[in-house]
Amino acid sequence: SKTRQSFSSRINDLVARYRTVDEDFFEDLEEVLISADVGVNTVMDLIDELKMEVKRQNIKDTSEMKDVISEKLVDIYYGDDAVTSSSINFQSDDLTIILFVGVNGVGKTTTIGKLAYQLKQSGKHVVMAAGDTFRAGAIEQLEEWGKRVDVEVVKQSAGSDPAAVIYDGIRAAKSRKADVLLCDTAGRLQNKVNLMNELSKVKRVIEREVPGAPHEVLLVLDATTGQNAMSQAKTFSEATDVSGIVLSKLDGTAKGGIVLAIRNELQIPVKFVGLGEKVTDLETFDAQAFVYGLFADMLQDDPEE
Amino acid sequence: MAFEGLADRLQNTIQKIKGKGKVTEQDVKEMTREVRLALLEADVNFKVVKDFVKKVKERAVGQEVMDSLTPGQQVIKVVKEELTALMGGDQSKIAVSDRPPTVIMMVGLQGAGKTTTTGKLANLLRKKHNRKPLLVAADIYRPAAINQLETLGKQLSMPVFSMGTEVNPVDIAKKGVEQAKENHDEYVIIDTAGRLHVDTDLMDELAQIKDAVKPDEIFLVVDSMTGQDAVNVAENFNDQLDISGVILTKLDGDTRGGAALSIKAVTDKPIKFAGTGEKLDEIEAFHPERMASRILGMGDVLSLIEKA
Ligand SMILES: Nc1nc2c(ncn2[C@@H]2O[C@H](COP(=O)(O)OP(=O)(O)OP(=O)(O)O)[C@@H](O)[C@H]2O)c(=O)[nH]1
Ligand SMILES: Nc1nc2c(ncn2[C@@H]2O[C@H](COP(=O)(O)OP(=O)(O)OP(=O)(O)O)[C@@H](O)[C@H]2O)c(=O)[nH]1
Ligand SMILES: [Mg+2]
Ligand SMILES: [Mg+2]
Numbered sequence: 001s002k003t004r005q006s007f008s009s010r011i012n013d014l015v016a017r018y019r020t021v022d023e024d025f026f027e028d029l030e031e032v033l034i035s036a037d038v039g040v041n042t043v044m045d046l047i048d049e050l051k052m053e054v055k056r057q058n059i060k061d062t063s064e065m066k067d068v069i070s071e072k073l074v075d076i077y078y079g080d081d082a083v084t085s086s087s088i089n090f091q092s093d094d095l096t097i098i099l100f101v102g103v104n105g106v107g108k109t110t111t112i113g114k115l116a117y118q119l120k121q122s123g124k125h126v127v128m129a130a131g132d133t134f135r136a137g138a139i140e141q142l143e144e145w146g147k148r149v150d151v152e153v154v155k156q157s158a159g160s161d162p163a164a165v166i167y168d169g170i171r172a173a174k175s176r177k178a179d180v181l182l183c184d185t186a187g188r189l190q191n192k193v194n195l196m197n198e199l200s201k202v203k204r205v206i207e208r209e210v211p212g213a214p215h216e217v218l219l220v221l222d223a224t225t226g227q228n229a230m231s232q233a234k235t236f237s238e239a240t241d242v243s244g245i246v247l248s249k250l251d252g253t254a255k256g257g258i259v260l261a262i263r264n265e266l267q268i269p270v271k272f273v274g275l276g277e278k279v280t281d282l283e284t285f286d287a288q289a290f291v292y293g294l295f296a297d298m299l300q301d302d303p304e305e
Numbered sequence: 306m307a308f309e310g311l312a313d314r315l316q317n318t319i320q321k322i323k324g325k326g327k328v329t330e331q332d333v334k335e336m337t338r339e340v341r342l343a344l345l346e347a348d349v350n351f352k353v354v355k356d357f358v359k360k361v362k363e364r365a366v367g368q369e370v371m372d373s374l375t376p377g378q379q380v381i382k383v384v385k386e387e388l389t390a391l392m393g394g395d396q397s398k399i400a401v402s403d404r405p406p407t408v409i410m411m412v413g414l415q416g417a418g419k420t421t422t423t424g425k426l427a428n429l430l431r432k433k434h435n436r437k438p439l440l441v442a443a444d445i446y447r448p449a450a451i452n453q454l455e456t457l458g459k460q461l462s463m464p465v466f467s468m469g470t471e472v473n474p475v476d477i478a479k480k481g482v483e484q485a486k487e488n489h490d491e492y493v494i495i496d497t498a499g500r501l502h503v504d505t506d507l508m509d510e511l512a513q514i515k516d517a518v519k520p521d522e523i524f525l526v527v528d529s530m531t532g533q534d535a536v537n538v539a540e541n542f543n544d545q546l547d548i549s550g551v552i553l554t555k556l557d558g559d560t561r562g563g564a565a566l567s568i569k570a571v572t573d574k575p576i577k578f579a580g581t582g583e584k585l586d587e588i589e590a591f592h593p594e595r596m597a598s599r600i601l602g603m604g605d606v607l608s609l610i611e612k613a
Contacts, residue, residue, distance in 0.1 A: 105416025137453030226532020
């Protein structure tokens with residue numbers, strides 16, 4: 001494919017900048033990956049594997065190195081799986097329910113707005129449920145998105161029980177014969193046990209009302225977040241069995257490298273990336289483009305970049 | 306969590322040093338290696354870590370440690386001292402203008418906690434100084450941002466100045482401060498929209514607001530979970546606005562908060578407050594020493610030394 005080609009040719013560029021595969025090269029690679037928030041342990045493991053491979057194959061020249069590197073780098077995302085689906089588990093002729101979870105301010109509500117827009121564009125009938133009844137202005141924020149993308153928002157008043165709102169949302173979505181219900185929830189830090197229990201309860205209500213649902217539980221992670229994202233992924237998974245990640249705010253300078261470690265340790269794939277605040281700023285995740293982005297800084301001075 | 310390990314890892318090193326009664330360069334090397342890993346795992350920027358480790362190494366092989374009767378403990382003391390020094394002293398005061406109103410401007414990335422912290426600061430000012438600040442809604446971009454601030458204002462029974470979303474934020478800020486003057490309000494807090502530090506148009510907007518209202522404080526609000534990018538963010542905001550202080554939010558989570566160290570190192574601006582919850586009274590003065598302990602998991606490490 002086109003991305004694959006451009007990916008390996010980009011690796012070529014990277015390797016071409018270093019004449020020999022020496023300590024300098026590995027040191028730069030280590031720094032660039034750590035500065036992308038990949039995490040020390042993952043980076044050390046990767047570098048060790050690369051060094052071992054270099055030794056095993058007796059590679060001296062960087063040009064021989066490029067395949068090894070590009071393989072290993074994409075490997076760290078894919079792990080043992082040959083294929084990872086980043087697609088959404090849509091029910092072809094039934095209601096699909098997607099629950100959004102995550103810590104405060106990461107972009108849950110905004111992502112719901114963007115996804116609603118995307119789904120609507122593809123001809124789906126979407127309903128959104130304003131399950132954040134806690135944060136000031138949260139319901140109004142989702143309503144504003146509803147207006148923007150012309151999608152109905154089911155809500156109750158501020159302070160009401162989030163599980164009850166989601167319950168209403170399911171009933172409304174069913175009676176309107178909607179294709180997709182997007183459920184917003186309040187942001188919460190993963191070490192708040194009560195709030196995590198509240199979230200499990202919301203999920204149980206969905207399970208009870210629609211067998212097999214929620215069809216996706218999407219954890220929104222802010223790309224600016226460092227190593228704490230691992231703890232977020234672990235705890236939210238325990239509470240709600242997360243099926244995928246939305247990596248938001250990738251339009252900034254942060255790289256969001258921690259999703260590699262999350263993918264490796266917890267096998268949770270990234271499904272979408274957020275690239276801004278507009279309705280169109282949501283894209284499906286492309287592992288190669290992402291991995292390339294992690295060390296693109298090593299090419300920064302390249303006149304061709 | 307990944308960093309539970311520091312105390313465990315250091316234990317071996319400490320055990321070794323204890324047995325010897327003398328610290329060799331090799332011991333220091335091992336020790337600083339562990340410290341480096343701990344700092345990186347706590348999200349301290351790698352460049353900051355590099356400088357830091359270098360400094361600690363120099364001191365750790367110096368006389369003060371070598372002559373000590375308890376070199377292992379001494380080395381850890383050095384680490385903690387350097388860390389606390391790097392974090393800076395307590396500075397939780399808000400600058401006060403001698404010609405009221407005192408104008409405070411909140412800036413930062415999207416979702417960092419600016420609007421919430423605006424409410425918290427207002428609450429704090431009323432509690433401490435019995436002053437009712439005017440809150441100014443200058444975020445015209447985020448859906449329902451004005452509504453959010455107005456809701457907080459209602460919860461606090463405090464006035465919120467807004468002009469809707471069709472007016473330029475620079476004009477909103479200007480008019481807001483004018484109104485505060487007329488009403489003899491002593492503080493004005495301006496909530497601005499979240500923005501990326503590399504968004505030149507929006508960064509320019511902040512510079513214009515600054516020009517227009519000459520704030521006494523510009524607080525950069527930073528999420529304490531921020532990773533390696535914290536230095537880029539802080540450096541950019543500081544270069545373009547010359548911020549006066551930093552407020553670290555969401556410290557009620559389980560992050561190690563290494564970003565605090567990175568930000569202090571690159572901007573040399575004081576971290577003044579810490580947000581510790583979503584409620585409007587959950588704000589505290591920032592304590593550098595506690596933060597140092599947190600970043601290194603020193604609580605564990607210190608108790609380890611006591612046991613040793
Ligand atoms: N630059 C950028 N900003 C984003 C992106 N996604 C969300 N935001 C912004 O981040 C801020 C927080 O987004 P929200 O959608 O309110 O986040 P949330 O997770 O719902 O927040 P809480 O409900 O308060 O926990 C808003 O200012 C959004 O516009 C993105 O992909 N890029
Ligand atoms: N747990 C916790 N949550 C916080 C803290 N400060 C803010 N929040 C939450 O973080 C989320 C984002 O806060 P906001 O005040 O909307 O952030 P903002 O910087 O104004 O966001 P934008 O205007 O979209 O850029 C909300 O869910 C807040 O309740 C804190 O100290 N602890
Ligand atoms: Mg939200
Ligand atoms: Mg705000």
